[in-house]
Amino acid sequence: MPDLRDRFYITTSIAYANNRPGLHTLYEVIGADALARWYRMCGVPTRFQTGTDEHSVNIAMRAAEEGRSPRDFVDAQVALFRAAEDALFISPDRFIRTTDADHVRAAQEMVRRAHANGDIYPGIYEGWYCPNEGFRNATDVTETAAGTICPNHPDVPLQWLSERNWFFRLSAYQERLERWFEDNPDLVQPDHRRNEMLGFIRGGLEDFSISRPDSGWGIPFPILPDGSGAQLADGSWDPAGGTIYVWYDALINYITGAGFPDDPAAFARWWPADLHVIGKDIARFHTIFWPAMLWSAGLEAPRKVWVHGWLLAQGERMSKSRGNFLEPIDFVAAFGSDGARYVALREAGFDRDSDVSWDVFTRRYNADLANDFGNFVNRTVSMAGRYLGGERPAPRDAAESPLGAAWPAVRDQFVAKLEGCLLHEALAALWEFVGAGNRFVEAEQPWVIARAVKAGEEGAAERMRGVLGDLVEACRLVALAVAPVMPGMAPRVMQQLGHEYAYDADGNGGPAILDELRWGAHAGEAGTLAAAVPLFPRIEVETVLDGEVPEAMGPA
RNA sequence: GGCUGGGUAGCUCAGUUGGCAGAGCAAGCGGCUCAUAAUCGCUAGGUCACAGGUUCGAGUCCUGUCCCAGCUACCA
Numbered sequence: 175m176p177d178l179r180d181r182f183y184i185t186t187s188i189a190y191a192n193n194r195p196g197l198h199t200l201y202e203v204i205g206a207d208a209l210a211r212w213y214r215m216c217g218v219p220t221r222f223q224t225g226t227d228e229h230s231v232n233i234a235m236r237a238a239e240e241g242r243s244p245r246d247f248v249d250a251q252v253a254l255f256r257a258a259e260d261a262l263f264i265s266p267d268r269f270i271r272t273t274d275a276d277h278v279r280a281a282q283e284m285v286r287r288a289h290a291n292g293d294i295y296p297g298i299y300e301g302w303y304c305p306n307e308g309f310r311n312a313t314d315v316t317e318t319a320a321g322t323i324c325p326n327h328p329d330v331p332l333q334w335l336s337e338r339n340w341f342f343r344l345s346a347y348q349e350r351l352e353r354w355f356e357d358n359p360d361l362v363q364p365d366h367r368r369n370e371m372l373g374f375i376r377g378g379l380e381d382f383s384i385s386r387p388d389s390g391w392g393i394p395f396p397i398l399p400d401g402s403g404a405q406l407a408d409g410s411w412d413p414a415g416g417t418i419y420v421w422y423d424a425l426i427n428y429i430t431g432a433g434f435p436d437d438p439a440a441f442a443r444w445w446p447a448d449l450h451v452i453g454k455d456i457a458r459f460h461t462i463f464w465p466a467m468l469w470s471a472g473l474e475a476p477r478k479v480w481v482h483g484w485l486l487a488q489g490e491r492m493s494k495s496r497g498n499f500l501e502p503i504d505f506v507a508a509f510g511s512d513g514a515r516y517v518a519l520r521e522a523g524f525d526r527d528s529d530v531s532w533d534v535f536t537r538r539y540n541a542d543l544a545n546d547f548g549n550f551v552n553r554t555v556s557m558a559g560r561y562l563g564g565e566r567p568a569p570r571d572a573a574e575s576p577l578g579a580a581w582p583a584v585r586d587q588f589v590a591k592l593e594g595c596l597l598h599e600a601l602a603a604l605w606e607f608v609g610a611g612n613r614f615v616e617a618e619q620p621w622v623i624a625r626a627v628k629a630g631e632e633g634a635a636e637r638m639r640g641v642l643g644d645l646v647e648a649c650r651l652v653a654l655a656v657a658p659v660m661p662g663m664a665p666r667v668m669q670q671l672g673h674e675y676a677y678d679a680d681g682n683g684g685p686a687i688l689d690e691l692r693w694g695a696h697a698g699e700a701g702t703l704a705a706a707v708p709l710f711p712r713i714e715v716e717t718v719l720d721g722e723v724p725e726a727m728g729p730a
Numbered sequence: 731g732g733c734u735g736g737g738u739a740g741c742u743c744a745g746u747u748g749g750c751a752g753a754g755c756a757a758g759c760g761g762c763u764c765a766u767a768a769u770c771g772c773u774a775g776g777u778c779a780c781a782g783g784u785u786c787g788a789g790u791c792c793u794g795u796c797c798c799a800g801c802u803a804c805c806a
Contacts, residue, residue, distance in 0.1 A: 190806035227806055299804085344803095366735060370801045373733070382804050420806065458803070489798095521742085527799080534742080534755090541755060544766060553765035560764070602754085609754095616770040621763065708766050 196499035198492035211658035214681035225270035287471035392417030483527035512660035566701035569647035672701030
């Protein structure tokens with residue numbers, strides 16, 4: 175059962191607006207959206223935030239290449255993200271952009287607080303600089319006869335650059351971080367990620383730089399090296415202050431969205447976040463840098479960080495640069511919005527890397543959605559219409575019904591896995607019940623009962639109503655439970671079953687879902703079933719093989 | 731190199747405190763007909779990476795070897 179809090183604040187990491195969205199980046203958003211919808215349906219006031227990270231020299235360069243202003247460039251990128259998220263039924267309460275005015279204020283305020291607390295200081299940042307990629311890690315460069323190069327651009331000699339930057343005193347927080355990890359084993363999950371982070375902390379923490387020279391595209395650093403304010407009399411910012419570098423910009427989005435610093439009441443309500451959902455590549459920044467930054471500002475650290483894995487294609491991480499990504503729009507076109515969400519969350523484990531392919535997604539869609547669940551609803555509605563004239567039969571008491579007796583354990587398992595962020599396992603638990611439903615049909619054979627009814631056998635009609643009532647109820651429960659994952663499907667099923675669907679498009683507004691997920695919750699209410707309409711048309715594999723397959727994801 | 735986690739049926743993976751190797755999908759066969767050629771039942775003979783060891787008995791513990799992945803700080 176969920177820990178019924180007074181509110182739930184959940185975030186995804188913000189996507190780097192340098193590239194168009196791919197399914198591998200939206201995968202995290204789909205998972206977080208499903209969780210957000212679940213808490214909304216539980217009746218917990220929920221705030222779900224996702225968005226885009228829009229500053230960086232890289233983005234300014236990309237914009238310049240296209241002959242546009244950075245602002246025009248990111249606006250166009252953001253439109254692509256929003257369109258893809260709309261297609262996937264993503265329901266953010268706030269889509270935050272790091273170029274938003276309130277975010278700029280939040281980031282600057284965080285810098286001021288760190289400064290006031292003595293946690294930042296001017297220093298020298300130096301290292302090998304690649305004109306294409308910026309500063310390179312010492313372990314990423316190679317010494318050659320021609321000079322020092324980075325592996326991605328062997329023709330471009332690296333330059334040794336020194337910059338005068340501000341540094342954050344992360345080293346001062348080592349003990350507190352270590353204690354924080356030790357005292358809260360559930361804070362960073364899964365466990366192996368937690369262990370990695372803890373090991374990193376124990377290995378010693380260095381300060382990190384948080385400013386860069388002014389590039390014309392970034393949040394102005396609000397303090398000059400001498401400690402005075404960087405804002406000029408006319409309200410503009412002194413370029414000599416430079417800009418805030420990535421982590422004191424991007425990470426801040428989570429508190430901006432909660433109301434920091436403009437709306438103290440909202441901030442008090444929503445912060446600290448209950449759950450940051452992030453990818454494993456940025457675990458360190460979210461579980462080590464971020465808490466320290468918050469503490470420095472006198473704020474609380476997030477309550478939980480969930481680190482998911484990557485989608486892999488033939489063993490390699492999906493990415494734009496590799497070209498082995500999946501276009502979200504193609505994905506939705508093939509599987510539908512609900513189907514796309516389902517197969518992504520069911521096929522890839524939310525706690526680890528998962529190899530996926532167009533083929534396994536298609537198989538999963540056909541097996542789970544078309545055959546198992548879609549057909550289960552279809553045959554149930556069809557039989558109820560044919561044998562009972564469309565009057566919705568009531569389920570029997572759980573004690574008299576195999577399905578009713580099995581349901582509570584299924585539901586509990588589903589809820590436990592879902593709230594534990596093991597979304598794929600939650601769905602698997604639910605689908606066990608779908609299988610039980612189909613087996614129940616075979617065991618009872620309503621078409622045989624129909625003949626008995628026709629022959630006037632005593633008790634046959636009652637048996638028919640009981641069996642079909644159980645089946646209708648099973649359809650209702652599964653459709654409702656899986657609504658956070660397939661929000662478009664649930665109302666369609668309810669309509670066919672003659673039940674009301676009381677939730678808004680984003681999952682708000684309805685009764686507490688746990689009450690609705692009781693066997694027989696609406697047993698006493700009359701209703702009329704609609705005509706059976708297939709929910710998930712089968713996808714013929716031949717169709718997939720023939721065309722419309724993104725090249726990168728098609729059959730090898 | 732160091733640390734961590736893995737290598738189990740064609741594919742994806744479960745395997746609790748050591749006790750006759752499991753599930754789903756795919757494939758083959760059979761049944762049924764309410765249903766989206768769906769569904770239900772049966773079938774799968776996998777040296778549980780490899781080699782040793784402990785034990786009455788090891789996928790499950792110990793040692794060694796091979797292979798894979800992750801982490802080993804400033805990329806968003």
